[in-house]
Amino acid sequence: MKTGNRDLIVLMKYDSVSEAAMEHEITLLNNLLYSVESIHSFCIANEVIDVNKYKIIKKPHLIQQAIRDKSHKPFVFVCNKN
Structure with missing residues (x-):
């Protein structure tokens, strides 16, 4: 799996989260984002x-x-469906 550098803001409910738990959450988020992007x-x-x-x-x-x-043509737009 290719892991790129990205800036993530992770908000945790508890202040006392171990470093290993934080790394695990970041790994899960990277896996999720990799499959969606x-x-x-x-x-x-x-x-x-x-x-x-x-x-x-x-x-x-x-x-x-x-x-x-x-060939980038004028007046051709990519729009989000949302």
């Missing part, structure tokens, strides 16, 4: 709005193609 999850949560063609692209494989496209 994938291109597939990103494509499911977003859509591409192409104003030039008057289209909204919702299929994950087409969103992935639009993101990886090297």
Whole structure:
């Protein structure tokens, strides 16, 4: 598993938490975030709005193609579905 450097703020309910327990919580959070932060999850949560063609692209494989496209066209937006 690839663990990258990231800044995490971890709020604990109790002040007297051992260092090992804190490291365990951080490891679990990194594992959770690693599994969620994938291109597939990103494509499911977003859509591409192409104003030039008057289209909204919702299929994950087409969103992935639009993101990886090297020619950045004007008025093509990646929007979150929330």
